[in-house]
Structure formats: structure tokens, C-alpha cells
Amino acid sequence: MNPTDHGFNPAFNMAVIKEVFNEALERVRTPTPMRLRDLIRQIRAARTAAEERGVINKECAYIRSTFREEDSVWRCRNIAKLLYIHMLGYPAHFGQLECLKLIASPRFTDKRIGYLGAMLLLDERQDVHLLITNCLKNDLNSSTQFVVGLALCTLGAIASPEMSRDLAGEVERLMKSPNAYVRKKAALCAYRIILKVPELMEIFLPATRSLLSEKNHGVLITGVSLITEMCENSVDTLQHFKKIVPNLVRILKNLILAGYSPEHDVSGVSDPFLQVKILRLLRILGKNDVEASEAMNDILAQVATNTETTKNVGNTILYETVLSIMDIRSESGLRVLAINILGRFLLNNDKNIRYVALNTLLKTVHVDTSAVQRHRTTILECLKDPDVSIRRRALELSFALVNANNIKAMMKELLTFLEKADPEFKEMASSRIVLAAERYSPSIKWHLDTLLSVLIAAGNYIRDDVVSNVIQLMTANPSQQSYMVGQLWSALENDNSDRQPLIQIATWCIGEFGDMLLSPDSNVQISETEVIAVYHRLLTSPQNSPITKQYCLTSLTKLSTRFQHPDTHKIQELIESFGSHVQMELQQRGVEYSQLFGKYAYLRNGLLERMPALEITKPSTNTHNGSVSQDADEEESVSPAENQSNSNALLVLLGGDTGDNDIIKPPAKAPSLDTNQDLLDLLGGLDSGMDSISEKPIDLKLNNDSSIQNNNNILSMINSTPDYLAEPLPITPQTRDTTVYDKGGLRIDFSSQKAADVPNTTSINVSAHNTTATDFTEFVFQAAVPRTFQLKLLPPSGTIITADGGTVTQILRVTTPTPAPVRMRIRKLTTSLPTVFNDNLTFCGASNFSPD
Amino acid sequence: MIKAILVFNNHGKPRLIKFYQYFVEELQQQIIKETFQLVSKRDDNVCNFLEGGSLIGGSDYKLIYRHYATLYFVFCVDSSESELGILDLIQVFVETLDKCFENVCELDLIFHVDKVHYILNELVMGGMVLETNMSEILARISEQNKLEKQETGLAAARARAKPFSLLSSATGATILSEFHLKIEILLVECPFVNKSQLNLGACVYSLLSNRRITLTFKYVFYFNRSSS
Structure with missing residues (x-):
């Protein structure tokens, strides 16, 4: 039915028109996306983060659905919205392909x-x-300069090595383009490409020169940037x-001498941007090059x-x-000029310049x-x-300016600064103050005073x-101790701010030199009770x-022997109160030390x-008390003379590492009776507590019943071997014989000998x-030693010990890195000992030899 | 090299983010947060350089920032850039924005992020200074805007010129055929049809049935009782 054939029928036409418009309405009203402006308004109107998220999620869902529908009319607008959403930190990666479209x-x-x-x-x-590489390639060949510009800009931002390789040729061509707008962008693009793929530098070289x-400053500045990058490369x-x-x-001369040019003038x-870039390039070119530096001096x-x-x-x-002057081989006069400029800068009101x-x-x-020293007061x-x-x-x-001449001032x-400094400083x-004081201190008294000030100023x-370090310094200088x-x-x-190091x-020190x-x-007049009162405060303060x-x-325990008329009772009471402390270490100490007031x-x-x-060692920057475990700390307080690295090594050994290097198997056919388990056991009992006694050259006979089970702590040592402590055995310097094990009919004797030619080998x-x-x-x-030692087990004379006085001998060679007491852990395995030993295949024993 | 350019307001809301080195989105946001925290706690009378941010580049990088009214402009740069030079660059950037938007304020940046990006792309490219001549930048930007306008023009511009002439009378048919075009309807409000509009409806219909026009609906038809 064609209405034109039938003339005009208003009623009918009305219906049709309505239909048409309604259809239009339907099509148009639903998909019209919200405008960017409205979205931003909605987001800004959101009162809470949750509300904002709601708005954005709804919009994102909508944008996703339009992307699926291939609706090309609103793609621009949707991407613009998506970019805004992306800026706010919401995921927007689903827009990537739409961007490509x-x-x-x-x-x-x-x-x-x-x-x-x-x-x-x-x-x-x-x-x-x-996908994008292809688009870029097309657009780089576009006839519109702005399209080329966009493509170059994008390539500069997102170039990957593959893209760089594919498009380097195009970029090189564009560097020679007659259009300055394109040329400068191409130059920076080349810069980015070289960053990504340095090999591609070759092809850009001719165009770069x-x-x-150029006359155009944009091209010049990008060109200089490109050359700088190439030179650094x-x-x-x-x-x-x-x-x-x-x-x-x-170029630089022209810039300085040229009068006012409105285009490039900045106040x-x-x-200035171009000048800065050129100066920077000159610095790179003139570095360590007398000839080039010569050419630059004047300018x-x-x-x-x-x-x-x-x-x-x-x-x-x-x-x-x-x-630049400082970096190149410039004339001395020029350097003086430069330092003077810096001196002026230091006095400038502008913080940035300072x-x-x-x-x-x-x-x-x-x-x-020396030139910088002149500005010392300003710097301070x-x-x-x-x-x-x-x-x-x-x-x-x-x-950097501290030296022996000005250290005091x-x-x-610096100490004044330290007192007021922020914690981060x-x-x-x-x-650094401690280091400087160590290096340049004019006298030991000054050094110690400074350290004390640091301790007070820097607190924790x-x-x-x-x-x-301070303790070492104290012990090494008896004249200053008092x-x-x-x-x-x-x-x-x-001290009322609980400075732990102090x-x-x-x-x-008070314990040592009480x-x-x-x-x-003494320069202070105090009574013993006052001292004990302070200790009481320290020990009971929860802040410590x-x-x-x-x-x-x-320290308190030591004080009991330092005081003339010690109030032992009070000290003992204080120490015993720690016998039930929650902290295991403190409790142990409390119990052990109280023994020294009672039975022992x-x-x-x-x-x-x-x-x-103490021997003053070079300050090693990475030795932290804290990094070693508490055991080591505790140990240090008992016997700080103990070399910390040794205890470290022991701790490593204790770490449960079952690596084969911890134990050296004899070369003979050793029966491997579930070795791993054994090794663990073997290492498990080795306690760093041994260190504390190891510095005293005593031969320790192991007590049968206690040494296997207990931790070899100080207490047990005292329990088991009091007579050795009281009167150390006379030591034969060369050879000593010790029975390290005697049980169930098996006796093992050690006789140590220091090798004459190799000093640290026993x-x-x-x-x-x-x-x-x-x-x-x-x-x-079998025997195990800490990692820092080397152990060599020579083959034994046999594997069978015949009855009634049969003997098997074997030689061990232990090499220590420093002349230190030898420590080791041994065990022996046999299959034919009485059952009790078969069950306890792992025998934990230790022996201390001091070859010196 | 400039690693990133961040603009955010006094509350840390980002207004422009541009990274010249790839970071995943979460890290970008983290960097913005960290940078804001570092920058915002500084007084106005201290220097504009800041070290110690941990996220970009480590020790080799600095934050150089300027604070304008409600906005912070922060440039993250490595040691190959002159600190004072970057300060000048920020100044040039802001002055350019000011000229583009005529008395720029935070709202301009909020509603025209894309434009701000376009301006920035003419100033800095791939982390390096591209052009510092303000008038050159402005000229290029306006040329590109003109190009955009031209494109959105064509059909749209002509149709927009006199959409109501369609409603005027029986001549609508001739006008429509003259345009020979897309009648794009954005919104139809009150499709009340009275006698005077029958003619129009008829002509639209006749055109439709003759297939002389294709209909893509974009423009507004106001069917208004008062329009005679």
C-alpha cells in the first residue's frame, strides 16, 4: 500500500508517523550514553567512596556492553569516560581494543x-x-602532520623493542621531514627507540647531526637530547x-647574545631549556677531554x-x-668562579637555590x-x-667536610644538630659522627666524651x-676508665628516657670498674646503696x-665483688627475684647468678x-647485635671477649642444617645408618653456651649423666667441673692427652698436637x-666442627676394635681461620656395642683444645 | 628523563596522571598515594625538591613539585634532569594551560582531562621536553581543535543550523529533499501532532516511502503546539 497513490489520508498517516517516531524514540533513547561531563558530575556528587564506586561500576558495565554491540557512534565518548575512570584508579583495560578501533x-x-x-x-x-604497530605504520605515512604527530607521540610513549625495530626506519625518514613539527617529534621518538634497543642507534646517526x-628551537632541543642519549650510550x-x-x-653564544626574542623568552x-640541555651535553663531551674542555672554557x-x-x-x-665547569677539565680560574657562584647560591633566599x-x-x-671548606659556616x-x-x-x-683540623668545631x-634532629636522621x-670521631679524634678523652654525648643525644x-665499640675503647684505655x-x-x-644503648x-662499665x-x-661521690637503688630501678622498669x-x-653480680662493703643480701635478693622471670634468658641468669651467692x-x-x-677491631659496619640471636647477646654480656663471628658460625651450625659440610665422614666405608637423623641429633645438642667457657684453656671431662641431656650451659658447667674452674689444669703447650669418652668399655682418647709449620692447624x-x-x-x-673451621679426617687404622685392649687410631686435622680454641662435636658409630649404645648412637660430646 | 607527571588536588584526588615508564595500574595508584603523602605534608616555605620516595626509580629519582592554589603539579624525574629546569617547565605547563582555558582552575582540569593531555603531549614527549615555546604549543593545539571541529561538522553542522525550519510549513518537503539527508533525531519531545503538522508528517512519510532519505536519528524535532 503506497499512500502517495491514494492521496492524503490524515488518519492513516498519523498512525504511520507515530509508529516511525516511536521506533526512533526507542532506538535513540536507550543507547544514548551519558556524556562525559554528566558522568564527572555524578562522580563528584557521590558522597562516599562506595557511592562513587557504584556510579563507576554501573557506567563501566554500560560501556562494556556498548563495546560488545559494535556501536561506533559513541565509541569516542565512551573511551573519554573510560580514561577518566582510569585516572581515578579503576580498571579500564577492557577499553584497549576499542582504542585500537x-x-x-x-x-x-x-x-x-x-x-x-x-x-x-x-x-x-x-x-x-x-595490532597497534600496523596502525602506527599507516599513520606515520599520513599526509596530515597532526596524524603523524599523534602516531610519533604514541610510539614515543609505548614503544616496545619489537615496535622499535619495526618502525625505526619510518622514524628515521621522518627525522628528515621538511616539517619541523614532525621532525622534533621524530627526534624524541628516536631517543625512545634507542633507549629500548641501543643497537638501532646506527641508523639514526646521520640524520641526528x-x-x-636547525633554526627551530623545538628541533634543536630534541636533537640535543637525542645526542646526549647517544653519547651516554x-x-x-x-x-x-x-x-x-x-x-x-x-648555538649557545647566539642564545646569550641574541637580544629579546618574544617566542623563546622566559622571564x-x-x-633557558635549550641552554640547559646544551650545557649538559657540553659537560658530557668535555669530561676528561682537554681539547674539548679548552673549546668550552670561554663560553x-x-x-x-x-x-x-x-x-x-x-x-x-x-x-x-x-x-659543567666542575665536570670538565676547566681552567682553575673558572673553577674558583664556579665555587663562588655556589657560595652566592648558599646565601640566596630561595630554598630551591640553596x-x-x-x-x-x-x-x-x-x-x-679546600674551596668548599670556605663555605663551612654557611653549610653548618x-x-x-x-x-x-x-x-x-x-x-x-x-x-664530607669533617677533617682532623676542624673536628672539634x-x-x-653536629652534636647540637643531633640533639634536635628528627628520628629519621x-x-x-x-x-657517622661515631665514624668521624674515630677517624679524627684529637685525644682519647675527647673521643669518649663525644661518644657519650652521642649516646645521650641519639638515644635509642x-x-x-x-x-x-665504646666498650672496647673503654677497656683499651685504663687512664680514662675512672x-x-x-x-x-x-x-x-x-637518664629518664630509657636510652637502651646508654x-x-x-x-x-660500672660493673667492670665499679x-x-x-x-x-672519683669525680662523683656516691654510696653503694645509691648504686644499687639505680640498678633496682633499671631492672624493674618495664621500658628496658x-x-x-x-x-x-x-653488672650487678660483678658489683658484688667490686664494692668494698657490698650489701650482698640486697644484691642477692634482686638477682633471685629474676629466678622466676617470664623471660627465659633472664630467668636463667637469675638462677645461675644466685648460685654464686649461695653454694658456690x-x-x-x-x-x-x-x-x-679487648682488642680493637676495625669497625665493621654490618655487625649488629640485633641480627645475631638473643643467645649471642646474652653471651656477650657474660664474656664480651668472645669473638662474635665465632658464635655466629655456631649459630649457623645450630640452624639445623644437615648439609654434609657440617660433618665430615671418614673416608673409610662408613655405614650410613640413617645419617640425616643422626646428623640432626649431632648438631642439635651443640650449644653456644660452650663458647663462654672456651676461652679458658681447660680440659673438660664430660660428665656421663648430665652432658648428654643438658644444654651445656654455664650452670651445668659449674655443677660438673667446679675443680677445673677453681684451679685450671697446667697446660702442656705442645701435646696433651685427654679422655673424651669412657663408657661401656669404650674409651676414646684425644692427644692434640700443634703442627709446627701451619700455625692454625691442630x-x-x-x-x-x-x-x-x-x-x-x-x-x-665421626666429628663435626663449626663452619669456619676445616676438618680433615684421615683413614682409621681399622674398623674393628678387638676385645681386651684392642686399639684403633685415627688422625684428625682441624684448621681454624684465626688462632682460636678448637671446638668440635664427635660421635662414633658401632654396631656391636651393648644395646644402650645402639639406641643412643648419637653421642654428643665436645672437647676444647687450645693449642696455644 | 621525566618518569611521571602527576597532578592532584589538595586532597590527593588525581587530576592528571601520565607515566613515561610502564607501571601496572595498582602500582600507579600506589605511587600517586605515596607521592601525595610526601608532598602534602610539606610547608609552602620549604624547597620544591623531595627525595626518598621508594616506588619509582629508587635513589636516582626526585620529586619536583609546585603547588598552585588547590593543585599540586608533581614531576618525578631522574638525575639527568636539572631540578631548577623542571621547575621552569612546570611553570610553562601551567601558563600554557592558563592560556588555553583562560584562567585555568581545577574544574577545567576535571572536565577536560583529555585536552590537558593533548597540551601536555605537545610539551613533553616520551619523558623529554619537546617544545617550550608557548605560542607554538597553543597554535598547534588550536589547529588540531579546528581539524576536529571540521570533522564533526559536515552533515551535523548543516542540520544543526536550522532544524526548526523543517517545522515551518509545507515547504518542509522541499527542504528535506534539498538536504537529501539523514534526519537524525536525538530526542522527540511531546510528539503531539496537530493539524498544522500533518503536512510535515505527510512529507516526512512521503520521503520515507520514496526511499529518498535514509533515517538516522540525531536531531531534535520539536513538535510544539505553539509552532503554527
Whole structure:
């Protein structure tokens, strides 16, 4: 039915028209997406984060659905919305492919938003990159400069190595394009490509050189950036570009001399950005090159003197010039000029300029210390600056300036700084002060005083190695002990912010030199009760760490022998109160030390004698008390002389490592009776407690019933071998015989011998005797030593020990890294011992030999 | 090299983020948060450089920022950039925005993120300074905007010019045929048809049935009782 045939029928037409419009309505109303503007309004109207999320999720769901429907009309708008959503931190990766579709569209509008989306949304997925490479290739050949520009910009942002390889040719062609807009973008694109794939540098070289003969500043600046990157990338290219120094100098000269040009003027300076870039390139070209430096000297001097410094831009250029002068082989006059410029910078009101001045001085301080020294007072002033960035720089610089001549004055300032410093600075500053004091201290008294000030000023931010360093220093200098112990006492008494390192050092020293503290010629006059009262406070304060309390306990025990008229009862009471402490270490200490006041009181004086002077080792920066386990700390408080690395090694050994290097099997046919389990057992019982006795050259006969089970702690040692402690056995320096094991008819004797030619090697002759009436068959002797030692087991004379006095001998060679007591753990395996030993195949014993 | 350019307001809401080095989205957001925390707690009278952010580049990088009214402009750069130079660059960027938007304010950045990106792309490319001449940047931007406008024009521009002329009278048919085109309907409001509009309806219908026009609905027809 064709209405035109029938003339005009209003009623009928009405119906049709209605239908048409309704249809239109239907089609149009549902898919009209919200405009970007409205979405942003909605998001901004959201009152809570949850509401905002709701709006965005709804919109994202909608955008996804339109992407599925291939509705091309609104794609632009949807991507724009998606980019906004992406900026707010919501996932938007599902828009990636839509961006590619937009890029492929012929319209500039679509391309523009499409490329923008690609730059922001694309991740490093290969497949998407493959797709975009083709689009980029097409657009790089477009006749519209802006389309080419967009493609270059995108390539510069997201180039992957594959893309770089595929498109390097196009980019190189565009670098020679007659259009400056395209040329500058191509130059930066080349820069990015070289970053990704350095080999591609070759093809850009010819086009790059010609960039410098440009008039357009955009092309020049990008060209200079490109050359800089190339020079930093390869030495050959650097040599190649040495030729351009005169060109650069000419460009720079033109910039300075050219009068006002409105296009490039930034507050009275002609294109500072380009000047900075050129100065930077000159620095790279002139580094370690006398000839090139020669060519630059003049222009650098000109820039340094001619630049207007009232504005930030001028200072930018000056700053860059100074850096260049310092880096190249410039004339000495020029260097003086540069340092003077920095001196002016330091006095500038602008914080930024002061910051860069400090930064630059820090870089140049190693080149020309004396010149920087002249500005010392100003630099120290900067330590008081409210700006943390400036303070940090000034602090670093101050430490670089410290030397033997100015240490006293500098340290005063630095300590003042340390007192008021933020916590973040304290650790760094305190450890560097300690280092500086160690290096340049004019006298030992000054050194100790400084350390004490650091301890007070830095509180708990002090690194742990400082504690042992101070203690070492104290023991090594008897002349200062009396003075320092007084100082430490006053510091301890006045300490009300629980500085753990200070307390540790103070208690150690007071425990060690308590008699000096109380002697009449001491610089403080106190009574013993006062001292004990302070210890009481320290030990009961909940603020003090268990380690500190361990120091206190040991110190207090020592004090009982240092005091003239010790109130032993009070001390004992205090120590015994720790016998039931929750902290295992403290409890152990409490129990053990209280023994020294009771049953074993006669041991106390001998056991708590003054420590011998410690050898001062080079401060190792990575030794932290804290990194070793608590055992080691505790141990240190008992016998700080113990070499910490040894205990470390032992701890490693104790770590349950069943690696074969911990135990050395004899070369003979050893029966492998579930070795792993055995090894674990073997290592499990080895306790670092042994260390504490190992420094005393005693031969320890193992007690049958206790040594297998107990932890070999100090207490058990005291229990089992009191007579050895009281009167150490006379030591034969060369050979000593020890019975290390005698049980069930098997006796094992050790006789050690120090090898004459190799100083740290001890030979141990092991002889096993059978006193029973039956033969021991398959007898295997095994030994383990800490990792730092080396053990060599020579083949045994046999594996069968015949009955009634049969003997098997074997030689062990132990090499220690330093002349140290030999420690080891042994066991023997036999299959024919009585059952009790078959069950207890692992025998834990230890023997201490001191070959010296 | 510039690693990232971040613009956020005093509450840490991002207004522009541009990374010149690839980071996954979560990390990007984390970087923004961390940067905001570092920058926002600084007074106005301290220097504009900041070290110690842990996320981008480690020790080799610095945050250089400027604070304008409600917005922070933060550039994350490595050691190969001059600190003071970057400060100048931020100034150029903001001045360019100011010229483009005429007294730029935070709202401009919110509602025209895409435009801000376009401007930035003319200033910095791939982490390096591309062009610092403000008038050059502005000229290029306006040329590109013109290009966009031209494209959205064509059909749309002409139809938009006089959509109501369609309603005027019986001449509607001739107008329509003259346009020979797409009648695009965005919204139909109150499709109340009275006598005066019958003619129009008829002509639309006749055109439809003659298949002389294709209908894609984009433009607004106002069927209004008062339009005679």
C-alpha cells in the first residue's frame, strides 16, 4: 500500500508517523550514553567512596556492553569516560581494543582520543602491540602532520623493542621531514627507540647531526637530547660527536647574545631549556677531554658572568654551568668562579637555590675540598634550616667536610644538630659522627666524651655496633676508665628516657670498674646503696629491653665483688627475684647468678674478675647485635671477649642444617645408618653456651649423666667441673692427652698436637680402646666442627676394635681461620656395642683444645 | 628523563596522571598515594625538591613539585634532569594551560582531562621536553581543535543550523529533499501532532516511502503546539 497513490489520508498517516517516531524514540533513547561531563558530575556528587564506586561500576558495565554491540557512534565518548575512570584508579583495560578501533578510524577526532587511550591504557601485552604497530605504520605515512604527530607521540610513549625495530626506519625518514613539527617529534621518538634497543642507534646517526643546523628551537632541543642519549650510550658515538662542540658553542653564544626574542623568552632569558640541555651535553663531551674542555672554557665563562640571576631561570642556567665547569677539565680560574657562584647560591633566599647549591657542593667536595671548606659556616647554618631536604643535604655535606683540623668545631655543631634532629636522621647522623670521631679524634678523652654525648643525644637510634665499640675503647684505655665511669654514672642517673644503648654501656662499665666509681678520687661521690637503688630501678622498669636487663644483671653480680662493703643480701635478693622471670634468658641468669651467692660463693671472685682489655677491631659496619640471636647477646654480656663471628658460625651450625659440610665422614666405608637423623641429633645438642667457657684453656671431662641431656650451659658447667674452674689444669703447650669418652668399655682418647709449620692447624690423634671382652665391629668415628673451621679426617687404622685392649687410631686435622680454641662435636658409630649404645648412637660430646 | 607527571588536588584526588615508564595500574595508584603523602605534608616555605620516595626509580629519582592554589603539579624525574629546569617547565605547563582555558582552575582540569593531555603531549614527549615555546604549543593545539571541529561538522553542522525550519510549513518537503539527508533525531519531545503538522508528517512519510532519505536519528524535532 503506497499512500502517495491514494492521496492524503490524515488518519492513516498519523498512525504511520507515530509508529516511525516511536521506533526512533526507542532506538535513540536507550543507547544514548551519558556524556562525559554528566558522568564527572555524578562522580563528584557521590558522597562516599562506595557511592562513587557504584556510579563507576554501573557506567563501566554500560560501556562494556556498548563495546560488545559494535556501536561506533559513541565509541569516542565512551573511551573519554573510560580514561577518566582510569585516572581515578579503576580498571579500564577492557577499553584497549576499542582504542585500537578508534585509531584505525579515518577521522582525526577518533584517532586523537584513540591514541590518547592507547598511551594511557595499553599494558605490555604483546598481541595488542602487534595490532597497534600496523596502525602506527599507516599513520606515520599520513599526509596530515597532526596524524603523524599523534602516531610519533604514541610510539614515543609505548614503544616496545619489537615496535622499535619495526618502525625505526619510518622514524628515521621522518627525522628528515621538511616539517619541523614532525621532525622534533621524530627526534624524541628516536631517543625512545634507542633507549629500548641501543643497537638501532646506527641508523639514526646521520640524520641526528643535521638536527643541530636547525633554526627551530623545538628541533634543536630534541636533537640535543637525542645526542646526549647517544653519547651516554656508547663511547664510539661520544668520540664521533666531539666534533660538534664548536657547533654547540655557537648555538649557545647566539642564545646569550641574541637580544629579546618574544617566542623563546622566559622571564628575560632566551630559551633557558635549550641552554640547559646544551650545557649538559657540553659537560658530557668535555669530561676528561682537554681539547674539548679548552673549546668550552670561554663560553662557560661568558654564560657564568652574563646570566641575569634575579629570576629562577637565570639561576637554572648558572647552576647547570657550574656543574659543567666542575665536570670538565676547566681552567682553575673558572673553577674558583664556579665555587663562588655556589657560595652566592648558599646565601640566596630561595630554598630551591640553596638546595641545589648544597647538592652541587656535595658533588664537588671530593674534587676541591679546600674551596668548599670556605663555605663551612654557611653549610653548618643550613643544618638549622626548617626544610628537611636542605637539612639532609647539609648534613651529608658537613660529614664530607669533617677533617682532623676542624673536628672539634664541627662536632659541636653536629652534636647540637643531633640533639634536635628528627628520628629519621638520628641513626644515620649518630653512626657517622661515631665514624668521624674515630677517624679524627684529637685525644682519647675527647673521643669518649663525644661518644657519650652521642649516646645521650641519639638515644635509642644508635646502631648496635656502637655499644661494643665504646666498650672496647673503654677497656683499651685504663687512664680514662675512672673518669668515664663517673661520667657514665651521671648520665645513667639522669637518664629518664630509657636510652637502651646508654644503659647497656653504662652498666657494663660500672660493673667492670665499679671500684673506681666508688673510690675517693672519683669525680662523683656516691654510696653503694645509691648504686644499687639505680640498678633496682633499671631492672624493674618495664621500658628496658630484656637484653639491657641482662647487662644489668651481670653488672650487678660483678658489683658484688667490686664494692668494698657490698650489701650482698640486697644484691642477692634482686638477682633471685629474676629466678622466676617470664623471660627465659633472664630467668636463667637469675638462677645461675644466685648460685654464686649461695653454694658456690667461693667461685664468685674468680669468675667475676675484670675482663682483659679487648682488642680493637676495625669497625665493621654490618655487625649488629640485633641480627645475631638473643643467645649471642646474652653471651656477650657474660664474656664480651668472645669473638662474635665465632658464635655466629655456631649459630649457623645450630640452624639445623644437615648439609654434609657440617660433618665430615671418614673416608673409610662408613655405614650410613640413617645419617640425616643422626646428623640432626649431632648438631642439635651443640650449644653456644660452650663458647663462654672456651676461652679458658681447660680440659673438660664430660660428665656421663648430665652432658648428654643438658644444654651445656654455664650452670651445668659449674655443677660438673667446679675443680677445673677453681684451679685450671697446667697446660702442656705442645701435646696433651685427654679422655673424651669412657663408657661401656669404650674409651676414646684425644692427644692434640700443634703442627709446627701451619700455625692454625691442630692435629688430634684419636685412639679408641676396647676394654670389654667382646670385639667392636664396624667402629666409625665421626666429628663435626663449626663452619669456619676445616676438618680433615684421615683413614682409621681399622674398623674393628678387638676385645681386651684392642686399639684403633685415627688422625684428625682441624684448621681454624684465626688462632682460636678448637671446638668440635664427635660421635662414633658401632654396631656391636651393648644395646644402650645402639639406641643412643648419637653421642654428643665436645672437647676444647687450645693449642696455644 | 621525566618518569611521571602527576597532578592532584589538595586532597590527593588525581587530576592528571601520565607515566613515561610502564607501571601496572595498582602500582600507579600506589605511587600517586605515596607521592601525595610526601608532598602534602610539606610547608609552602620549604624547597620544591623531595627525595626518598621508594616506588619509582629508587635513589636516582626526585620529586619536583609546585603547588598552585588547590593543585599540586608533581614531576618525578631522574638525575639527568636539572631540578631548577623542571621547575621552569612546570611553570610553562601551567601558563600554557592558563592560556588555553583562560584562567585555568581545577574544574577545567576535571572536565577536560583529555585536552590537558593533548597540551601536555605537545610539551613533553616520551619523558623529554619537546617544545617550550608557548605560542607554538597553543597554535598547534588550536589547529588540531579546528581539524576536529571540521570533522564533526559536515552533515551535523548543516542540520544543526536550522532544524526548526523543517517545522515551518509545507515547504518542509522541499527542504528535506534539498538536504537529501539523514534526519537524525536525538530526542522527540511531546510528539503531539496537530493539524498544522500533518503536512510535515505527510512529507516526512512521503520521503520515507520514496526511499529518498535514509533515517538516522540525531536531531531534535520539536513538535510544539505553539509552532503554527
